[in-house]
Amino acid sequence: xxxxxxxxxxxxxxxxxxxxxxxxxxxxxxxxxxxxxxxxxxxxxxxxxxxxxxxxxxxxxxxxxxxxxxxxxxxxxxxxxxxxxxxxxxxxxxxxxxxxxxxxxxxxxxxxxxxxxxxxxxxxxxxxxxxxxxxxxxxxxxxxxxxxxxxxxxxxxxxxxxxxxxxxxxxxxxxxxxxxxxxxxxxxxxxxxxxxxxxxxxxxxxxxxxxxxxxxxxxxxxxxxxxxxxxxxxxxxxxxxxxxxxxxxxxxxxxxxxxxxxxxxxxxxxxxxxx
Ligand SMILES: O=C(O)CCC(=O)C(=O)O
Numbered sequence: 001x002x003x004x005x006x007x008x009x010x011x012x013x014x015x016x017x018x019x020x021x022x023x024x025x026x027x028x029x030x031x032x033x034x035x036x037x038x039x040x041x042x043x044x045x046x047x048x049x050x051x052x053x054x055x056x057x058x059x060x061x062x063x064x065x066x067x068x069x070x071x072x073x074x075x076x077x078x079x080x081x082x083x084x085x086x087x088x089x090x091x092x093x094x095x096x097x098x099x100x101x102x103x104x105x106x107x108x109x110x111x112x113x114x115x116x117x118x119x120x121x122x123x124x125x126x127x128x129x130x131x132x133x134x135x136x137x138x139x140x141x142x143x144x145x146x147x148x149x150x151x152x153x154x155x156x157x158x159x160x161x162x163x164x165x166x167x168x169x170x171x172x173x174x175x176x177x178x179x180x181x182x183x184x185x186x187x188x189x190x191x192x193x194x195x196x197x198x199x200x201x202x203x204x205x206x207x208x209x210x211x212x213x214x215x216x217x218x219x220x221x222x223x224x225x226x227x228x229x230x231x232x233x234x235x236x237x238x239x240x241x242x243x244x245x246x247x248x249x250x251x252x253x254x255x256x257x258x259x260x261x262x263x264x265x266x267x268x269x270x271x272x273x274x275x
Pocket of ligand 1: 091101106121133134191193204208
């Protein structure tokens with residue numbers, strides 16, 4: 001059982017995130033990294049750009065992470081026992097690329113209402129200040145959605161380069177994680193991350209997000225997997241789980257889901273970014 005303690009619940013309530021939480025060993029994390037890198041080797045475009053979404057639909061090891069009981073226990077502590085997986089994203093920063101994530105709130109363009117959902121950021125490699133770990137503006141989740149500029153700027157891993165103004169960056173908290181640990185963050189906490197200045201990749205596998213069954217997608221269509229409990233609302237189509245690595249049918253399902261996601265992310269925008 002890995003439900004959150006009272007102290008961890010208080011951290012989440014006060015700060016908008018809780019971290020670090022131990023999930024699996026560094027050996028397991030290496031195995032998962034190897035599976036990601038095997039996909040990249042065999043199908044070089046599959047996890048690139050807008051392909052980085054929903055890799056759990058084609059990778060049995062990422063599917064295992066997504067349905068990991070320890071993660072689900074912690075998530076249950078925050079959103080209740082009826083839990084759906086609404087999608088996943090691989091945030092990979094290679095050492096030779098000048099990529100970053102501008103400060104933003106997840107709830108701004110993701111279309112999931114009400115905000116009874118939480119995002120799990122799982123470290124597949126160590127994630128620290130040198131390689132560009134996430135940084136959180138503590139307490140910012142208590143205000144409503146903030147205005148975001150849409151910068152579409154080079155190197156920004158976000159779809160529209162969405163950026164909250166006037167973030168006190170020197171006061172943000174770095175979420176330092178060892179491979180196999182995770183953080184959980186609130187839909188409206190402001191966060192971002194800097195460049196990777198190390199010699200190795202920084203890989204985060206992000207379940208974006210775990211939603212309660214009462215959450216609707218108001219900007220388009222998301223299929224979901226039932227992770228725990230029962231779905232009395234049935235707002236979303238259900239999709240299965242992969243038993244094969246890079247299975248032909250699963251690749252098609254991933255493509256369809258990612259096409260739907262593009263509609264959601266760029267709703268109302270006359271410009272499209274790379275992700
Ligand atoms: O991986 C990163 O650096 C940022 C990830 C992020 O913005 C998120 O998980 O919501």
